[in-house]
Amino acid sequence: MKDFDVMTELLRINNISFSTGANGRDIRVSAGVDEGCVLGVRGPSGIGKTTLLRILARLRPAEGGEVFLQGKHWTDFSSSQWRRRVHYLAQKPALFDGTVRENLQKPFELAAVKQDLRFDPGKAAELMERLFLSANMLDQDARTLSGGEASRLALVRALLVEPSILLLDEPLSALDHGAAGAVLDLMAGWLLGAPGRAMVIVSHVGELDRLPGFSVCELKGKEGGAVG
Amino acid sequence: MGNQVIPISNLHLALSVVLVFIAGGISAALRLGLLKSLAWGTVRTFVQLTFIGYVLKYVFTVNNLWLIFSIVVVMCYVAARASVKRTPGVPDYPVTLAFWSLLASTVLVGLVVVRLIINPAPWYTARIIIPIFGMILGNSMNGIALSLDRLYSEAYLRAGEIETLLAFGATPWEAVRGCVKDAMRAGMTPTINSLMVVGLVSLPGMMTGQILGGVDPGEAVRYQIVVMLMITAAVAAGCLMLVGLSYKRLFTPDGALKGEITGSRQ
Numbered sequence: 001m002k003d004f005d006v007m008t009e010l011l012r013i014n015n016i017s018f019s020t021g022a023n024g025r026d027i028r029v030s031a032g033v034d035e036g037c038v039l040g041v042r043g044p045s046g047i048g049k050t051t052l053l054r055i056l057a058r059l060r061p062a063e064g065g066e067v068f069l070q071g072k073h074w075t076d077f078s079s080s081q082w083r084r085r086v087h088y089l090a091q092k093p094a095l096f097d098g099t100v101r102e103n104l105q106k107p108f109e110l111a112a113v114k115q116d117l118r119f120d121p122g123k124a125a126e127l128m129e130r131l132f133l134s135a136n137m138l139d140q141d142a143r144t145l146s147g148g149e150a151s152r153l154a155l156v157r158a159l160l161v162e163p164s165i166l167l168l169d170e171p172l173s174a175l176d177h178g179a180a181g182a183v184l185d186l187m188a189g190w191l192l193g194a195p196g197r198a199m200v201i202v203s204h205v206g207e208l209d210r211l212p213g214f215s216v217c218e219l220k221g222k223e224g225g226a227v228g
Numbered sequence: 229m230g231n232q233v234i235p236i237s238n239l240h241l242a243l244s245v246v247l248v249f250i251a252g253g254i255s256a257a258l259r260l261g262l263l264k265s266l267a268w269g270t271v272r273t274f275v276q277l278t279f280i281g282y283v284l285k286y287v288f289t290v291n292n293l294w295l296i297f298s299i300v301v302v303m304c305y306v307a308a309r310a311s312v313k314r315t316p317g318v319p320d321y322p323v324t325l326a327f328w329s330l331l332a333s334t335v336l337v338g339l340v341v342v343r344l345i346i347n348p349a350p351w352y353t354a355r356i357i358i359p360i361f362g363m364i365l366g367n368s369m370n371g372i373a374l375s376l377d378r379l380y381s382e383a384y385l386r387a388g389e390i391e392t393l394l395a396f397g398a399t400p401w402e403a404v405r406g407c408v409k410d411a412m413r414a415g416m417t418p419t420i421n422s423l424m425v426v427g428l429v430s431l432p433g434m435m436t437g438q439i440l441g442g443v444d445p446g447e448a449v450r451y452q453i454v455v456m457l458m459i460t461a462a463v464a465a466g467c468l469m470l471v472g473l474s475y476k477r478l479f480t481p482d483g484a485l486k487g488e489i490t491g492s493r494q
Binding site for chain 1: 388389391392393394395396397398399402480482483484485487490
């Protein structure tokens with residue numbers, strides 16, 4: 001875990017606690033993520049790694065604890081403002097009815113996004129190309145994409161809205177080796193491409209340690225707690 | 229007899245029970261096991277309608293505004309309970325919301341029809357208000373039950389999409405707007421369909437009743453047109469109010485989708 005540094009720490013997780021449904025174990029997590037860095041969340045299956053990401057995105061409540069974004073308490077943000085900045089990408093991301101282009105444009109119809117950002121087709125095409133998704137796919141029905149293509153498209157969609165923190169749940173699980181490498185390169189480039197960015201990633205893949213500033217948060221039961 | 233109602237004597241009324249024997253015969257022949265239900269249903273029809281006949285006779289004679297209003301409130305409550313029972317996929321849904329939606333839409337549309345279109349003297353004539361409000365309620369009850377059921381089934385089905393939108397910073401309304409549209413369509417479609425086929429496939433009950441009661445068909449048609457349009461307006465208003473009041477119940481106070489909707493994603 002990195003040393004706490006007020007100047008560079010982007011996300012601070014303080015004693016977030018929850019119990020996992022499957023085995024009833026109580027989990028308590030404290031960790032921090034610096035700007036431009038990645039926090040990997042690891043632990044056995046069913047321990048609550050996805051639950052932790054969903055709590056960080058305020059998509060489910062925690063039993064206790066608090067989170068700070070750039071030193072600001074999470075309840076100082078409306079849930080909408082928070083999720084706009086701390087974006088959660090599910091392991092099996094949902095695509096909407098319509099074309100690939102319409103799926104990429106969908107977030108820009110939301111008030112929280114369109115007030116400070118416009119859809120940039122050039123940027124979308126560039127990101128797609130970097131993930132081996134041809135620009136010719138833009139008019140394709142999104143429901144016809146394979147699992148791997150859908151996963152990469154969802155990552156492109158997430159990056160286009162420029163969050164501060166990306167919460168990624170097994171982003172490489174549906175990808176072959178080549179596509180996984182491209183995703184990792186894109187992630188590294190995104191992290192260092194602008195200030196005020198960081199990631200929290202749940203992944204079983206070991207290659208994540210090639211990402212900049214990678215640290216690990218190991219989830220354990222109550223007896224050991226969890227540390228960042 | 230001219231334009232008079234042809235009265236049905238007690239003997240002829242008793243003779244109508246023969247009709248139930250036809251249904252009973254079919255049930256017995258095919259061993260449908262419906263004989264008991266048919267017999268009980270027939271008894272209830274006689275008892276309930278006879279009872280309501282006496283009640284209406286009293287209410288029409290007294291014609292008291294507060295009595296009429298109390299009856300409308302009771303009708304709304306019964307309709308609200310019935311509509312919630314028709315939505316088994318909606319857990320712990322409060323009858324209160326359905327009641328207020330039905331009361332508001334029924335009173336709103338009913339008063340427009342009674343005061344502006346029919347305009348009886350006095351305006352709170354029970355003989356007009358109770359059947360009109362009853363027709364509105366009967367249809368609104370079905371409409372809101374359908375829309376509520378669809379709202380929840382769509383939310384379960386599209387929980388992933390709703391959460392994806394929330395994750396981008398959508399408000400609960402933005403996230404669930406597609407489900408609300410589908411729910412509204414589901415509630416209103418039967419009413420719109422009946423507008424399309426009215427008079428072609430069947431004559432509506434009210435119009436048939438008026439014609440049997442000796443009213444000129446032209447006049448009965450005018451009433452029926454008003455009734456059809458009033459039902460359409462009431463169903464739309466009732467569905468809108470109920471869905472508008474209900475969609476927030478899919479979310480936690482922090483604007484996240486509730487655990488019972490997201491299911492395994494928790």
